Amino acid sequence: MANFLKKTIFKIRLAIQIAFTALSNGYVMGFLKGKIYQGPGKKLCLPGLNCYSCPGALGSCPIGSLQAVLGSPKFQMSFYVVGFFLFTGAILGRVVCGFLCPFGLVQDLLYKIPFFAKRKNMPGHKGLVWIKYVVLALMVVILPMFAVNAYGISDPWFCKYLCPSGTLFGGIPLIATNDGLQQALGGLFIWKMSVLLVLLVWSLWVYRPFCKYLCPLGAIYGWFNPIALSRFQMDKEACIDCKKCKAACPMDIPVYAKPNSAECIKCGKCLQACPTDCIEVALWAKKKDESRDSAES
């Protein structure tokens, strides 16, 4: 099982990314009529950054849902959405990012276009990765909870000012097909389109810049990587310290030292690059390794 997974993970990953994005945004009538799906599926959260105002979306965005509940006058905490993060994170960790997120797929595809000289990271990468935790704390939690109007309602700050998924999958298809919305365009749309364009061009050059530096959902799922069912384990005795895993990793993780880094999106490139097979998915680890020490971080 482990060997099969290792050899085919790239093809499987791209196929799952495309299939999951298409299926979870499969309400075709929405795209044709410039409307959104209103069925019971919207009571459930999708795992990735999937705007609920995408005309095809069959479920809800968990980050949008969290802001909606925190920003309502009735609740100061969303047990439903936090519970969804705990449950999904415990099972998948950032497998969601590698396999199930539409905006992750967009960035993956853009990075494949041979347009700019590619680089993995921005200068100052180690510091920049912390920005996503600030975005999570400030734009998803603190401002929606406390920056309320006279009726106790607040804006969804992340959705309104930063989220590129809403502009790309919601704004553009809806505005293209809905005359009423076209009449209402203004400065905010110019701002959001500018943010989206910067991120799309940035993704041609750097691997997944939004995921690395800005995404609050990636920040949340990253916390679960060390305990998730998808976690990796290192066979330290088999490791020959060649560092080929780090060279292959698009998130630039020293896998030999931090096999379950919060930055890992579980793309599997390190599994394939390792010449001694010492990185394994713990769930599928071979029996012979069971007596050896784990390098669990």
Add this chain to the structure above:
Amino acid sequence: MKKHKIHPVFWLVAVCGLFFMVFGVWREEIVILYQKAIYICMECIGIG
């Protein structure tokens, strides 16, 4: 040292997650979420 295929904390987090979700449904958070999700979110699409 014994290696675990499934991390012991996994069960705690997954079960807590399930309880939280059920509690959230019980106190009707879903009504707010659903109301937000079935109408076009003007902030999300950049209209305001």
